[in-house]
Amino acid sequence: MVSKVQLRQEVFKSDACMIADWLKDNEVTQYLNERQNVSRSIEQVIYRVNMPILTHLFNQDGSFFVVTTKEKEPVGFLRLVPKSSGAEMVIVIGDKDKWGKGLGTNAIFEGLKHAFFNWRVDEVVAKIHCKNKRSQRAFKRLGFTEDKELAKEIQYSISMNEFLQLAS
Template identity: 50%
Template sequence: MDWLEDEHVTRYLSDSRHVSRFIEQVIGRVQLPILTHLFNQGGRFFMAYDRDDVPVGFVRLVKAGTDCEMVLVIGNRDNWGRKLGASAIREGMKLAFFDMRAEKLIAKIHADNERSLKAFERCGFLLESQTPALHSFAMTSDRYLRLLRESPADYVTDIHITEVDKARLRSLLAFEHTSTVFELEHEIERAIVVDPHQVAQDVVTMNSRALVQLDDEKVEVALVYPEDADGSAGKLSVCSGIGTAILGYKEGDAFDWRMTNRTRHIRIEKVLYQPEAAGDFHL
């Protein structure tokens, strides 16, 4: 609410300029601990956090037929210039195309809003139409998938999966309907696909065991299919948060991964067992 009382934040907002007053009225009127369903009316509402789990803004995705419109706010002006907008756009694209199954994602940006114009252009959006006051940018599903495969972003590390694992995981996705499965689909789409006989021995493939550092704790885990998962034995489903996160990374890779309610700092310390390296191609 404080962000939306700032004229510098709201002057380019494509949502209603009365949105902050609406939020204030909702909070004052409804005695509920969770307001998600109210904010999701007419679309999907997501808070945006930085890597230190500090809230920095929000994203609204509004579906209209097969199209989806993104409304993005980085609320505190002190955070402008940190490229948080581009990061939020990339997460919004992932949700729009893999979770909401949009065919096209649209961003309507005020002609004077130079930061947003540059951020959406950097993320691959193309100008679709414009007036003196408003530029309309669009990203199609086909273009998004092509960019994901052909032009990996500088901020992410390449991951590798085998042809066999990709085929099995695609079959799995056809039957999985958990809330986090779109993250797995995203990782499969961006992965470099390799022959099982040629995958590097230090890559985490399916049914691999690895020593992983999660924040400040080192744990030994096995990456398995959902039917083999057993948390007490360290067998993590590839559909789980950490399971999806470590797929395809190799020894020495370190990265941040956003879970439902926090960011985990992950490092692959060592691959202890890999089926392909051991000649166990049936696994």
């Protein structure tokens, strides 16, 4: 798969501002499990911390990546959170003009490479809101299978072996 995106680990102040703006948009956040005031929390950090790079603040519970186009334009973010069975992936394409262009699928693929080859996990899961059909399609396209239905979410997973078959 030729990727249309890159995952950048550095989170600059300008990225944090953009992420805060995306997280104020109900269309972007309607299927997320983020706290209601998460954009305000990010804004408070931006004003409180006098540093150009905020990477360390975004990586406290795992690995956080800014999803960028090949032209280095930020379009979303991806987070990998360690779990006992492996890792959980959360992805957001915050730039709504870029929806439906395959960037999310590409970012998921790049995130899987990081989880399996850098973290060396055996499995990656994603908990996707039952009504988030676009996200469900993106994960299924990359070989994730439905594990179980939760209250408002469906858990999908992919193993290292399944990913290697897909990637070869």
